[in-house]
Amino acid sequence: MNSLLNWLSQIGSIAKFGLMSIPQRRGSVTATVIGIAGVVLVFVGVLSIAAGFRRAMANSGSADAAIVLRSGSDSEMVSGFGRNETRLIADAPGIARNKDGPLASAELFVIINLPKRSTGTDANVPLRGVEGAALQVRDNLKITSGRMFEWGKNEVIVGAGAAREFAGLEIGGMVKVGRESWPVVGVFAANGGVAESEIWTDAKVLQAAYNRGDSFQSVYARLNSAGAFQEFKDALTSNPQLSVKVLRQSEHYAEQSTAMTTLITTLGFLIAVLMAIGAVFGALNTMYSAVAARTREIATLRALGFGSGAVVLALMLESLLLALAGGAIGAALAYVAFNNFHAATMNWQSFSQVAFSFAVTPRLVMQGIIWATLIGFIGGLLPAIRAARLPIATALREL
C-alpha cells in the first residue's frame, strides 16, 4: 500500500515537473494542442452532417405509421396506384379510424424547381398532394404559422425547412406550378422530420395540375397499434388485386437515407483517420522534444530512485492531458460552429431536396474525445519509453 502511494506520488511529481515546463515549450505544445483540436473539429464536423441527416430521417415515423408503395419501387417517385387500389389499401384491416373514416392518405409526389436561398441555383423541391388524413398519419405535424390550405383550392402550405432553404416560400409568397401561381398560406413543422422539406397541397389539385388523372403514388396510414403492422401487411400482400410493398414509415426513411449517410460517414472517417495520423506525428514531435529538453531532470530523478514505470506513466499522463485539452477545444468549437447549422442536400432515392440541421450529438463528441485520447496515447508512448530506457549515466553526463 505504502509503495503504491509512493509510486503514485512519483508519477505526480514528474508529471508536475512536465506540466510546469510547458510555458518554456509554448510553441510546440500549442502546435500539438491545436493540431489535435483541428482533428477533432473536422471529425465531429463532418460526421455531424451525417448525424443530422439521419436524425431528420429518423424523426419521420413512429412504429404505428406505415407507408404503402407499388412493389418493386424503391421510392415514391417511381411508385404508382389508381384510385381503386388506394381505396382497397385504406380499407385494409389494422388501419385506425376516426369519424371521417380510415386514417389513410393517398398521396402524389412530384418535384418542382425552386432556387436555393444559399446559392440562387435551382433545386428539386418535393411537392406533395395529400388527402384529409395527412396530418393524422404523420407524427407531431402541426401548422406553426398561417393556416391549413383549403381543400380543392390552389393553395399550398410549406414545411419549415423548405421555407428556410428555398426562395419564395414564405407566407404570402407564390409557388409557380406550370403557368399557375399558388399562394403559400401556412408553414408547418414536423419535429425536424423529412416532411418539413416539402410543399403540400390537396392531392386533387395536384392531380389536375399535372394531368395525373385519378392516380397516386403512395398511401400513408396510421395503424391501430404498432402490433397491427403485421396484420395490415399480410392483408395487403396476400390480396390478389394488389401488388404492393408495405413498410413502417421509419423503415422507409431509414432505407431512403442509407446512401447519403454511408457516403458522408465513409468520407468523414477517411478524412478523420488521415488527419489523426498527421496529428500523431505532431504529438510525437512535441513529446520527443519534451523528453529531450528534460533528459537531465529525468536522469537525476531516476538516479534518486524514481522508477522507470513512473517516468513512463508521468510522460503519458502529460501527453494525454495535452490531447484531452485539444480534444475538448475541438469538440467545443465543433459544437459552436456546426450544431443546428441548417443545410439542404439531395436525397438520391427520391431525387429531391431534404432540409436538415447538422447534429453534434453527445456520441460524436465522445468519439472525438476518444480519437484525441488515442492520438495522445500513441504520441506519448514512444517518447516515454525512450526516456525510461536512457542509461542514467549517459543522460547525466549531458549536464
Place this chain on the structure above:
Amino acid sequence: MKFFHLVWGNLTRHKLRTSLTLLSILVAFVLFGFLCAIKQALVGGVALAGADRLIVRHKVSIIQMLPETYQVRMERIPGVAAAAHQTWFGGIYQDPKNFFMQNPVVPEQFMAMFPEFILPPEQMKAWLATRTGAIVGRNTAERFHWKVGDKVPIMSPIWMRKTWEFDIVGIFDGAKKGTDTTSMFFRYDYFDEVRKAQNWGQGLVGWYTIRVKDPTQAADVARRVDEEFANSQAETKTEPEGAFAQGFANQVGNIAFIVAGILGAVFFTILLVTGSTMSQAVRERIGELGVLKAIGFTNGQVLSLVLAESCLLTVLGGVLGLALAWVLTARGDPTGGMLPMFFFPVHDVLIGLGISVALGLITGLLPAQQAMRLRVAEALRRM
C-alpha cells in the same frame, strides 16, 4: 545550389524531428489530394461541360417530360446547330445498389452531340443495325464484367415496370480523363415502340442538349428557345451545360466551401507544426549562425539559408504527399459506385505544389528573420 549540402546537413541533424515533421506535412498533402478528388467527383462535371452546349428541360422540373416534336422546332431556331434528346430510364441491374444511368437516345444525333464518348466505328455500325442494341461506358462494363455480345436484363420501375433486355453492341471510352463512362445508352426507337404498344408516355423525352453555332451567342440562343415554347403545354428552361452541372452540384451542397473549410483547418495546423519545428531549429543553432555571419555570410545569405531549409522540408513533404495521394486515388472511387468521377486532377497537383512552397516560405519567414537580425557578438556568446 552551392550551399545545398549545408541546408541538407542542417535538416538531417535532428533526423527524428525532421522525419516526424515531414510525415505530418506528407499526411496533410495526402488529405489535400483526397479532398480534391472528392471535389472533382462531385463538381467535376462543371469543368468538363461543353461551352457550346445548352441543356433544355421542362420549366417546372426535370422530371416533367417534353414532346419529342420540340426537336424539329429547336433546330429551326437561329443559332442552333443541332439538338439531341435523352430520357431518364432509371433502370435497376440486379440490385438498386448497382446504380448507373441508362438513357434512350437517337444514336447518330447523340454521338455527334457528345464527341467526348469514343466508340469504335464498327461498334457504331452494329448499334445502328441492332434495334435492342445498347452501348455502355468502360467504367460500368468493367464493373459488371460485360462484353460486347452480352445480353443485359434491366428492370425499370418507371417504364412499363418490366425487365427490359438489351444487347451490348459497343463499349465506349472517354476522350478526356474525367469523362463519365458509367452510363449506358440504348436506342430511342426501340424505347418508343414499346411505349407505343402500351400506349403510355409515347413521344415524350426527358431533356434536350443543344449545340449552338457560336458559343458567345449562347445566352441569346437560350432565351430564343425559351421564347419559342413560352405559353405552351410544356414551357422550357434553357441554360448552359456548365450552369446546369453547377446547379446540380449545388443541390448536393456547397461542396467547394466544405472542402475549403477542411483544408483550411488542415493547413493551419501544419503551419503551426512546421513553424514550431523551424523556430526550434533556429533557436538551437544561434551560435552556429553567429559563426557563419562572423566568417562573412551576409544577412541575405543567412535569411535564404533558413528559408531554403524550411522550403526544402515542406516541398519534400508536399511532393511525397501528392505522389502518395496520386497513387491512392488512382484506385478510384472509395465508396463503391457513388462517386464515379473520383480522381486527382493534374491542375490540383500543381496547386498543391504551390501550396507546399508557400507553406515553406511562411513557416520559415519568422525564424529566418530572427537569424538574419542576430548580432554576431551576442550570438557567439551563446555558443
